[in-house]
Amino acid sequence: MTQRRFKTAYFVIPAVVFMIAVYALPLAGVALQSVTDADGGSWSLAGYRDIFSSTLFYKVAWSTFTISLLSTTVSLSLAFPLAYFLSKQRPKVRAVLMIFVLVPFWTSVLVKAFAFTILLGQSGIINDALAFFGLGPLPLLFNKAGVIVGMSHFLIPFMVFPILTSLMAQPPELRRAASIMGAGRLRIFFRITLPLCLPGIMTGTLLVLILSLGFFVVPALLGGRQDMMLSNLVDFYTRETLNWQAASTLAVILFSFAMIVAYTLARVPGGSSLLGGQDR
């Protein structure tokens, strides 16, 4: 039996070899590039020195954080009521309503970005409608507002899934028992439902935070020049200034941020299943 177990383990080898060759080595290359000078020769911390003394970096890092936190907050506050409502529906109704969450989830981010440029633009649908009522055009596109609308739209499903899962996992008897013992609706919600789904909320929030730190398409298409995020700055250094060292340094910094959040996520009960943990 142990013999067979051991042979079963061999099945992971091809995937591991592939991922070392096409994923681990490139990542290691980025880390290496960030500490070697542009010619690829000698060791140098010039990349980090340049980045940490560039005002552009601080501006972009700051807008990455504010945009990420804002869109995470917006998606949480929109996703929670939706998840709560869905959890209270009969399974048939819920299945139908879930289509409206799943289809946007599987729709290309480019389709959404394109749709939002039509919706939010200077002569877009929303501003046309406002003009009809004699209201001035609102600046909704190529600024922070556009980025946050676009990102929240993308992120809401990622927030709905874990929250809905943890709401559905709560035994309804708990709420019934509390109600029999005289607890009111609000009390039940705040003392039972909400605390029990905190792991789901935490998982959703951290997952969405990781995703939003790495956004590229939405800020590039719906944001203005000031709304560049770290991913876009990596692209800028790679493509415009051909400065691989600066680009790699930034990538290492972005990677570290994402891993800090991912590590926190792994500490959340049930959160590690997203990272390949087996505890579900």
Place this chain on the structure above:
Amino acid sequence: MSADPQANRLLKGAAFAVLAFLVLPSLIVVPISFGDTHEMVFPPPSLSLDLYRQYFGDPQWLAATWLSVRVAIWTTLISLLLGIPAAYGLVRGRFPGKRLVAMFLLSPIMVPSVVIALGLYIYFVRIGLSHGELRLVLGLTVVTMPFVIVTATAGLQNVDPNLEKAATVMGAGPFTVLFRVTLPLLKPAIVGGSLFAFLMSFDEVVIAWFITRAGYETLPIKMFSSIQWEISPVLAAVSSLLMLFSVVVCVLVVVTRRNEPQQ
């Protein structure tokens, strides 16, 4: 539930507002795709198929689409070929460092794509890999394979290991067990996983944007630069087709899940 219809109505209103926000983009892109070729107006004053004709008559858009289809097929095949055995090994095997291996194989889900993209860009230059299509296939497999592993792992946890044990007792080797017992039982998970892997690869932007070479424009890259530089109405037709494609994939997955014996 009990009492307070007002709070219920408020919750319902909020939930439907969010659902409306989620489907809004799809709802406006489709009508516009049946509109005029010169100007995007909503709602379009007259309906026509001109934008679709423009898309299907434009060799550049078609070439980008075919490239994306070819790359997605290869990416899906490689992800299945490597990912399903890996999931099997992770679920059924017992070996030191298993958790670490699982974390490594699934980690691309958590790493920002731009980091992977930059890594591959520099790496491909260093090792001198200049084949445009091969670059895309290898790079996109990095993001689709973890997904296949997740789906197959979930599916495997529903397959009773006793069935495999019975086959082993009766003298089947590990490959026979995998191909004759486990894989047939895993079929719904495999079909679902490969449909989603295909869709993911087909829609991927960031990695493709970094590692592609001149002349290898995938559909998402063409859309990305087209939205960035000149928002052409033909994008509405392309977007609608992509959305239709996503809906078809979702429906197919739901249908295959329904035929699943357990559940």
